[in-house]
Amino acid sequence: MSYIQNNLQAGEEIKYKANIHWYIFVYPIILLLLGVFFSCAQTGIIYYIGLLLLLLGLFHLTKRILLKVGAEYVVTNKKVILKSGILSRDALELILSKCEGLRINQSIMGRILGFGSIIVTTGGVTNKFNFIANPIKFRNEINAQIQ
Structure with missing residues (x-):
C-alpha cells in the first residue's frame, strides 16, 4: 500500500x-545512445569515452527510475x-x-x-x-x- x-x-x-513526466528519461537515454555510438568506435580514447557515457547514462537512468517510482x-x-x-x-x-x-x-x-x-x-x-x-x-x- x-x-x-x-x-x-x-x-x-x-x-x-x-x-x-516521461521527460525525465530523455537525458539518460541521450547519454546511453551516445555511449553506444562512441563505444562502437573501438579506437583508443573514443571507446573509453563511450564506456564512460554508458556508465553515466545507466547511473542517471537508475536515479530517474527511482524518482518516478518513489514520487507521489x-x-x-x-x-x-x-x-x-x-x-x-x-x-x-x-x-x-x-x-x-x-x-x-x-x-x-x-x-x-x-x-x-x-x-x-x-x-x-x-x-x-x-x-x-x-x-x-x-x-x-x-x-x-x-x-
Whole structure:
C-alpha cells in the first residue's frame, strides 16, 4: 500500500494525483545512445569515452527510475501531499487552509510537452517538486478544493 493510502485521515479522499513526466528519461537515454555510438568506435580514447557515457547514462537512468517510482503528488479534499523518495523520504503534507503560495515554473520545453516544477510555500518554508506532468491542472485542483 502506498504512503498516501496509509496516511489518509477519516473522511479524506483523493481528488487528483499528479505524475512525474516521461521527460525525465530523455537525458539518460541521450547519454546511453551516445555511449553506444562512441563505444562502437573501438579506437583508443573514443571507446573509453563511450564506456564512460554508458556508465553515466545507466547511473542517471537508475536515479530517474527511482524518482518516478518513489514520487507521489496528491490533492485530497483536506490537504496537499507531496512525497518523494524510496529509501529516504521527503514528505510535505499541507493543509489546504494553510496554503500561502503555489508557484509553477515551466521552461519552453515544459510548456510544449506539458510538465513543470511546483513550488509550495507555507509558513516561510519552500519545497520544490520537479517534472510534474500537467502542473496547471494540479494547481487548479488545489484551488478548487480551497474554495
